[in-house]
Amino acid sequence: MMFKKMLPFALSLLLLPVGSAVAAELAPVAHVDVSATDLADTPSGAPVAASGDCSRGFVSRLAAAYREDAQPASPDAPVAARRGMDSPFSSPPFPSAEWQLGGVEYPVGVPNENAQYPLEKALSCTSLGHWMQDNRIETYGWINPSMNLSSSDHTNYPLSYATRPNRVEFDQFLFRIQRVPDTVQTDHVDWGFHFDDLYGYDYHYTTMKGVTSDQLLNHPRPNSALNGKIYGNDPMIAYVDLYIPWVAKGMVVTVGRYLSLPDIEAQFSPNNYLLTHSILYTVDAYTNMGVITTTKLNDQWTLQLGVHGGDDSAVWDDTSRLTAQACVRWVSKSNNDMLYPCVESYNHSRQTYNNLQEFVLTWGHRFSPDVHMLTEAYRIYVRDQSLATDPSQSHAPTGVPGYPLGEAPDFPLGHNSAFGIVNYLNIEVNPTNMLSIRNEFYNDQQGQRTGFATRYSSHTIGMTHWVTQDLEIRPELRYEHAYDFAAYDAGRSHHQTTALLDAILHY
Template sequence: MRKYLLAGASLVAMMGMGGAANAGDTLPPAGKTFCDPYKNYGCLDSYLGSDFFTRFVNYYRLEWGKDSAPSDPKAPASRRDAWPATPQSIPPMPFTEWPYGGATAIGVTRPNSIDSPLMSALGNTSVGQAMNDAHVQVYGWINAGGNLSNNTVRGGNSPAAYDYNPNTVQLDQAVVYIERLPDTVQKDHVDWGFRIAPIYGENYRYTTAYGLWSNQLLQQNKNYGYDMPMAYGEVFIPYLADGLLLRFGRYISIPDIEAQLAPNNYMYTHSMTYTFDNYTNTGINASLSLNKNWMVQGSVSVGTEAMPWHVGAKIANANPNPLFPDSTMLKDPGAQPSFSAGVRYVTDSGNDGVYVVANGINNGTWGYNNLQWYGLTYYHKFNDQWHISFETYNEHQNNVLNLDNPASVALVASGTPFSLDVMPWNAPFGAHCGNTTQLSCTASVQTFLTYVNYSPTKLDNISYRLEWFDDKQGQRTGVKTRYVETGLGWQHWFSPQIEMRPEVSIYRALDAPAFNGNSNLGIAPNKKTAVIGSADIIIHF
């Protein structure tokens, strides 16, 4: 792990020395005539150089200390006329439009629009030119970080995330995007796109879908693993209202302020609100822009964190019981036809965005992660420095094993799809139903989350996070308790390609100890309060 941090530190130091050597001016490559592509975009190639490595390094040097890439005066408009104003910018924020899921942003997306050192380095090669002509880009990032915590047990920071292990340094995620963005600004032709996004690192434990390389987590409990949280195609049809975008494959679920992948978040860690809800769906999602202000969505999927090949799949039941009475049982009862729907409204000014969603809706039976999610997000921009983000939801599952019933507890060993003989690590939790007679009950969560964000400069964002998370039966976190969490983070960008995010967060479980335990190891939590300081660095390429 240290080699990743040392490599990142070396790159940052190299960029810093390059940026300082000329009193803030853009540095020319060795042997090249001085030029500043921010003043004269036509000299960009001259500045970058001719060979791949030189161009790659010089692109980092070019953007060091800047808040954007050089602007191509010949580039087509990046958004439709009269479309709501772009509320934010990258940097210092993790997004430009108020986030919504299941679709490439309609009305504001052009092909070949990602600012990437790798693509710039390839730009004068035959491979790069062919990719550019095909509107295909390859880019990504490496994200590493660490934390200091009052917890000491392996896994003891949980239910805080994404710093599962206390007092460690780790590779959070190495991600590559291979994508073609559809042109959603134009309205004269059907366009298409795709994204394939492999990920490797500690964060795979949060993205895993049952049935897709899930043995790493559920059979081996590996610290590092790989996943593919996004693998989808898209078709954009501009002739219906202001545009219909169809996405099919595996994609990040449609609600939420935050996202699994590091650059899409205000802070290094994630709220509990995000950690314990729907992550990905596999199916088809339709997003229809009715006009510049209103969008509606609808989707059909196979549930949350479920794979199509698990629909109807059965396994042997070694211990038939009233909850699962037959000699066989569904491998994942949550893998079934499911529906989602959403509606989004953005004001003409772009200062306000409301997004109401029902996600992964089916009979709600206890599955690997069969969450029935109902909630909304709301964003408000006060001015160019201040904005808030708010999210609330209620989610539930039915027929969850009752851990207050001795007969149900006995089934933890054998007799359910998630018993130890089937899933020895990281199985879904049961519920504390509050009585000793029921075999199962409905488990639900109610949560409220707010981010208050202040941007003092174009390269800095300070985020204050405050949330309430009521795990009413303990099914999501493993402990039946209410949580209050608050954190303060600083997102600093050295350039559009390199950022760091130090923070400190305090978690308090109000009703029972919830921290410094590990259910996989049979260690009960013994702390109600967790204090965690952490920081990470993201290097884009």
């Protein structure tokens, strides 16, 4: 019943970014001779897609675009030129066709691989749509509800993002507008930008201190699974790009707020192999604000260097600290292996809001185009947690072996460390289905990251089924265990079993 109530709400959210367009048609090209203008380059007698028929209204074109995307893709569709090795995987069914590289839309030399989603198709007959196409500006997004059944009653944490147990949740409504720089060409400087606005329950994890963070930090909810307003808004990504082709084999300079670099997993639902996230991901950095350069040295090596204001802190917030960032990615000539060591954050400063010192290594191996695995290991720590002055910071973990729940002593001075390792095995069943199996081990030595000083393991299997290009369904089953302290269900259980299902509707 709750899911039925959620569905019309989700569909109404889908239409929000185009509501004004539906009413006013965004200055449509209403009386233009379609055959003479829009179809000038179309061979005589060639059929016209209903989504591109400018005699139809906006809503009719939008509906037609969804119907067209439900048809199988043409195997003869042209492949965009690229400057480098071929894509190692297929997407779909995998969330990406490329080896991971944070901080940029695509590795230097890889063309824009975004699909044209229904909103862009429906806008194509408007003056706004024409202007966006002429300037290579894209707009699209998704809505993402989920539901879960859990053995826990109070909270699923540190499972994320589905923290509230046994309910339907509205996770993400994301609106995106962007321009991807053309890094395949080498004859001129190009530019780009990226802006994402996220609304939903998942803002609890993505929020940056100093950027609409009052929704989370200044609205205490002592009886809720997480602090803050239930649903909130986060302008998650806002940066500009400058592509300079003459530095090595091409450099992209990114300035603004961008996703943290090294994780296998990402903040956005469509970019993940599974519905839920590993514990490693739950408690590490989410976004940075600063400057990062991504330089292609050759087809095998890419170098990233940057500075930012500390993890999850805006540069203007008093919790921000000048922080160094350096990563290098190597891909074998066979395209079967990838190594991505990364110093995500290092500044030698005391803990403030989330001032992590983070060192990450990711290894990817492709057994075949249909089967690959990704393994990530990291060590993170904060310095002098007990000296934190920010009111949102705890001075003591929730649970430590040998102490009653909530009565542990303050964190000791010095390094408050945690480390972990996670492995993904990803299998393409067919062009519309993939399986992913995730196993991880995590050791929160003093409880600074999760609140409980304990070792964890988690084991997850999930499937992504592409109903159409615009709709993904993801069932998942997860079991996890805390070895040294009853860390699950707010300190009531040593283990947790969860069954989940979500849907991602692209627009």
